[in-house]
Amino acid sequence: MSIVTIIKEFWRFTLNNLWRILLGALVCSLISIGGRYAIHHFLYRETDEAYRHLSQVYQQEPASFQMIVTMEDGSIFTTATIFDEYFSTPEMVKKVEAQTGVKFAQWLEDEKALEMFKTNEFRGGLAGVRDQSSNVITLRFLVSDKSEDNLKIAKAYCDLVEEESLPFLGTNKVTVIQEPAQGEMIATDLVEEVPTEKTLTPYQSRNAKGNIVYGVLGFILGAMASFAILFLGRFFNKKIAYAFEYSWDLMDQHYIYDRHQSPGVLQGLIQSPHQLKRWVLAQTSNGVQTAELVSEVLPESTQLYHDLSQAQPEQILDEMVILIYANLTDKEWLKQQMALARLSARRLKIIQII
Incomplete structure (x- = not known):
């Protein structure tokens, strides 16, 4: 898997969770401002009272x-x-x-x-x-x-x-x-x-600037914390949604296919290079035959399996293709298939369909 693919997946993850990240950042920003106000009011309540009274006097x-x-x-x-x-x-x-x-x-x-x-x-x-x-x-x-x-x-x-x-x-x-x-x-x-009535302006602006600084800092930290929580949460989900949720080898070939693209693109990813003998693995999950989604692009000579342990032994086999469907494929299933695939010492190609 290339660095470009990893970056694209992180970017897709960010866009898909953008409203959650922004909401978390906003909440954290409000908490930061509110917390600062409460602490400042508690520690400097005498100063605040002096400011309010003196501002009235100077007016x-x-x-x-x-x-x-x-x-x-x-x-x-x-x-x-x-x-x-x-x-x-x-x-x-x-x-x-x-x-x-x-x-x-x-x-x-x-x-x-x-x-x-x-x-x-x-x-x-x-x-x-x-x-x-x-x-x-x-x-x-x-x-x-x-x-x-x-x-x-x-x-x-x-x-x-x-x-x-x-x-x-x-x-x-x-x-x-x-x-x-x-x-x-x-x-x-x-x-x-x-x-004059303007004498206390620095005190007021200093307090306002403090709220702005804490608000911006809280927003940034909130966005980072929200991103981290959502990111870590993906590793506790049983379904695969992004490429960074499963392990891969740098020698493996890894591709991302968008459903909005032409089916011919997926066909090319699976069958290239054409002269190789290959198996295709696709999980059946939630009663949905994921294999049906690619049945139209698979040549007759390509064997399609739902579990590598059930595949018939072949003397001539050059490549194994594992199809991962975002939010459908189970992590445990993928873990088992990749372990079995690496035992065969065949070239492994992973295609994630988003």
């Missing part, structure tokens, strides 16, 4: 106010980050919550849960941003899940600033030049330090 309208801080010598105080660092401490958050009656400390916990710590590149929902050209400091508040509450919080912090009782101010003087108001006071498309 609100912020509130802001602007100020200038003048030092004793008349120069401008330029460190804006010290304000949001101090205002974001748990003690200050609790103090403002008590003054306003607005609970917003969850925003701080959510940013920590998502590892959105304050850096030079990101200042969080409560951010102090300095305009480098004017040294105006803008304090922006996007910390509550209600826009009107952001304004209440901004007013409370503005009152604290105007009291000039902050421990790090010293003799520095604060002048509020823009009272607290809802809306943006800075160009968020030019300033990357403050969060």
Whole structure:
């Protein structure tokens, strides 16, 4: 049997079982996505809750106010980050919550849960941003899940600033030049330090990409597993359907005949070369005389048997032809016939009819 024949049989097996393979792949893909979601939800439920709440907070309208801080010598105080660092401490958050009656400390916990710590590149929902050209400091508040509450919080912090009782101010003087108001006071498309509704997009896309990766991986593994199960299942079936289900010798001649082809093709496979004396073996199974399917293409000189053990001895015999009918011929029958055929040391030709 040639490598080409083996490949063709595997390809035929794949096409015949394609819907089963795809169904198994789809089921495995869904299980992979569902399993990942369940495990991720169990392991990262706190992070998921933080993401959901913070995404709601970042979709609100912020509130802001602007100020200038003048030092004793008349120069401008330029460190804006010290304000949001101090205002974001748990003690200050609790103090403002008590003054306003607005609970917003969850925003701080959510940013920590998502590892959105304050850096030079990101200042969080409560951010102090300095305009480098004017040294105006803008304090922006996007910390509550209600826009009107952001304004209440901004007013409370503005009152604290105007009291000039902050421990790090010293003799520095604060002048509020823009009272607290809802809306943006800075160009968020030019300033990357403050969060917007798009800030959490990487977290969402990362989760979506993870589902896609697991889905594709599950689909591929499911297809491979389905193919392997169906392939192994053929070896437990009593009937022969594909050439890889039985053993063969590389010296044997092996042919595949499709029923859609002309009967003359089968006749040529059986009788070639014409000058040889041969026997043809075909099993009778399920009450169907498989020999009748080829009776029209066999010459009178060719003997047809259903079992080699019942054949009459012949002194002149050059070749034995075994006909295998897909899904009709029994594996045990073929095993017995090939064992007997090889004892005769005659050339063996196997023709599988599909």
